[in-house]
Amino acid sequence: METRELSRAPRLLPLYARAAVPKRRGRPAVPRPAVPERRLVLPAVRPDPARLRRYAAVCGFPDDGRLPATYPHVVAFPLAMSLMAARDFPFPLLGLVHVANRVERLRPVDAGERLTYVVATGPAEPHPRGTAFTVTAQARAGGETVWRSASTYLSRGPGTGEAGAQQEAPDLTVPSRQENWPLPGSLGRSYAASSGDRNPIHLHPLAARPFGFRRAIAHGMWTKARCLAALAADLPGAYAAEVAFRAPVLLPATVRFRAERAEHAGAGWAFDVRAADGTREHLRGAVSPLGG
Incomplete structure (x- = not known):
């Protein structure tokens, strides 16, 4: 290489x-x-x-x-x-x-x-x-x-x-945690300022429309980061966090974060992010501890 x-x-x-x-x-x-x-x-x-x-x-x-x-x-x-x-x-x-x-x-x-x-x-x-x-x-x-x-x-x-073949994060059955997150239209610009990722689809509706989006969309890695931040107090020192990005989040929006202990992963979690009414899944993921 x-x-x-x-x-x-x-x-x-x-x-x-x-x-x-x-x-x-x-x-x-x-x-x-x-x-x-x-x-x-x-x-x-x-x-x-x-x-x-x-x-x-x-x-x-x-x-x-x-x-x-x-x-x-x-x-x-x-x-x-x-x-x-x-x-x-x-x-x-x-x-x-x-x-x-x-x-x-x-x-x-x-x-x-x-x-x-x-x-x-x-x-x-x-x-x-x-x-x-x-x-x-x-x-x-x-x-x-x-x-x-x-x-x-x-x-x-x-x-x-x-x-x-990829291991699919499990669907949630009885979420033990649930939060609604209101996301402003400026979220993409705020995340871009801190991350450097200024892909035009995240910055403004006019910049996103040529790529097929009627509004700017949230960065997928912001959504993942926000999920891990919500779980931070309950995560082990070493872990793997895997997500599948299912559908974009059009900004502004209110989304619902849900999480529950994952029985198959010991101290792990299963989580997802959906539209506020629960109809559309934006992200699904899981956290599993690593090491002993």
């Missing part, structure tokens, strides 16, 4: 600008185009305290001197964007759909720790609604991996086969 070490994180705005330029189609389309398998390394990054506080506040995490479990994703995201914005990457970046995400916090990480990030693209995978691929990320402290993730993206088009 081709590996390149960076001296600093890529800037996201130029990457979005590059993504807006249509790619040349020099070769005929193939049912499942090859994804270049590449890896970027960003060494010894210490979180910016002000940015970390903004991120924790907009997602609802406690200010406890630890990195929120989803925060390394926002540091790794510009590296993933750089890989996906490459001219020979087979899919248009702005048309990709983030369909699933798995985060593993292998131990609590102090807010001041220097972490080295390793981000890589994986091969194309069959999917009934197009072609999928996974971007993996790791954060290392010294020689120890303390965090890792896998983000699955879908490029919509003619189906290329059945999706790979």
